[in-house]
Amino acid sequence: MPFNTALTRKLGIKIPVVQGGMMWVGYAELASAVSNAGGLGLITALTQPSPEDLRKEIRRCKQMTSKPFGVNLTLLPAMVPPDYGAYAQVVLDEGIRIVETAGNSPGPIIKQLKAANPPCVILHKCTTIRHALSAVKLGVDFLSIDGFECAGHVGESDITNFILLSRARQTMPVPFIASGGFADGQGLAAALSLGAEGINMGTRFMCTVEAPIHENIKKAIVEAQETDTELVLRRWKNTSRLFKNKVTEDAVRVERESTTGKFEEVAPYVSGKRGREVFLNGDKDYGVWTAGQVIGLIHDIPTCHDLVHRIEKEALDTLAKTQSLVVDQQPEPDIVGRPIGDPSADPKSEHGKAPGEAQIYNIGKAKL
Ligand SMILES: Cc1cc2nc3c(=O)[nH]c(=O)nc-3n(C[C@H](O)[C@H](O)[C@H](O)COP(=O)(O)O)c2cc1C
Numbered sequence: 604m605p606f607n608t609a610l611t612r613k614l615g616i617k618i619p620v621v622q623g624g625m626m627w628v629g630y631a632e633l634a635s636a637v638s639n640a641g642g643l644g645l646i647t648a649l650t651q652p653s654p655e656d657l658r659k660e661i662r663r664c665k666q667m668t669s670k671p672f673g674v675n676l677t678l679l680p681a682m683v684p685p686d687y688g689a690y691a692q693v694v695l696d697e698g699i700r701i702v703e704t705a706g707n708s709p710g711p712i713i714k715q716l717k718a719a720n721p722p723c724v725i726l727h728k729c730t731t732i733r734h735a736l737s738a739v740k741l742g743v744d745f746l747s748i749d750g751f752e753c754a755g756h757v758g759e760s761d762i763t764n765f766i767l768l769s770r771a772r773q774t775m776p777v778p779f780i781a782s783g784g785f786a787d788g789q790g791l792a793a794a795l796s797l798g799a800e801g802i803n804m805g806t807r808f809m810c811t812v813e814a815p816i817h818e819n820i821k822k823a824i825v826e827a828q829e830t831d832t833e834l835v836l837r838r839w840k841n842t843s844r845l846f847k848n849k850v851t852e853d854a855v856r857v858e859r860e861s862t863t864g865k866f867e868e869v870a871p872y873v874s875g876k877r878g879r880e881v882f883l884n885g886d887k888d889y890g891v892w893t894a895g896q897v898i899g900l901i902h903d904i905p906t907c908h909d910l911v912h913r914i915e916k917e918a919l920d921t922l923a924k925t926q927s928l929v930v931d932q933q934p935e936p937d938i939v940g941r942p943i944g945d946p947s948a949d950p951k952s953e954h955g956k957a958p959g960e961a962q963i964y965n966i967g968k969a970k971l
Contacts (some may be wrong), residue, residue: 726745795922
């Protein structure tokens with residue numbers, strides 16, 4: 604059954620579930636599988652070494668799906684920043700009109716994407732209401748509100764989604780989706796109830812058949828608990844949530860004990876190159892890799908089709924169940940002091956107690 608939210612209407616998708624940009628994971632295989640399943644898949648631009656490679660990847664994705672898909676453009680500080688303008692131009696040239704932006708100073712890129720004819724629909728990801736409001740001024744269409752639970756760059760204010768989403772609902776003049784900590788339809792239903800127009804998931808989509816990473820990493824996610832992530836680089840105000848392993852433990856130790864506070868001391872531990880290798884060689888302890896607290900909720904490795912349809916069904920069931928909690932008339936009170944579900948506590952049950960009469964913890968009879 605299709606959902607009807609600002610997100611599904613704007614993007615022309617059936618189920619309000621977005622696959623967030625993921626470095627070294629967001630290739631055409633995954634993006635097309637999510638889009639084919641009725642959600643929105645995103646190719647991650649910077650997994651491609653050059654804008655021309657991104658063009659090829661977009662074309663590959665077009666071969667794999669006729670459904671809408673988008674591109675993630677992440678703007679991170681770097682000594683030699685990639686040519687973001689050229690990546691954005693390829694996106695436009697290839698006719699892509701859905702872009703997820705993230706990171707610092709997205710103004711010029713958003714301007715470029717919005718100047719296209721027709722303009723891009725932009726989902727901008729942020730971890731604070733302040734940044735979200737700045738992005739609104741830049742003309743973004745949706746905010747993707749990333750709570751502290753999320754994988755990757757969590758920001759520095761540590762506000763989890765229960766607060767952040769309601770703050771977004773209270774303050775945001777544009778629609779928003781909920782990101783960070785989502786893995787199932789109960790989560791989608793909760794996000795919709797809090798005012799979001801859909802959800803964005805990263806870690807959950809990493810653990811699908813189509814995610815182009817080593818099987819051992821998917822198994823590591825299935826085995827992990829919600830406590831198995833680690834925050835690194837807080838000292839440099841670039842806090843990232845990563846899968847807890849030997850390397851993150853070493854990185855955190857260096858971060859804590861360094862007397863110089865020089866980033867160079869921790870840099871070898873958080874090398875992106877080694878992180879990429881993890882996804883290829885399947886050794887979860889080879890380097891650092893990104894994962895969210897939601898790993899505790901992930902217990903299987905389904906196809907994107909099965910996952911997205913399961914989420915759809917769970918969300919519909921949850922919304923229906925929630926609605927059934929509201930009735931025309933207040934029901935008879937449950938028996939005071941008796942555990943709910945105990946059949947002997949039901950005055951109309953075969954135990955045959957007169958209505959209004961009950962046993963209190965088996966110690967005697969009382970009138971209600
Ligand atoms: C392996 C991995 C790589 C990621 N890389 C990026 C990235 O390059 N750019 C970005 O905007 N977000 C990135 N993210 C964050 C996701 O897009 C998404 O916001 C986040 O995973 C949501 O939290 P969740 O994992 O609890 O669903 C990454 C997440 C993961 C798991």
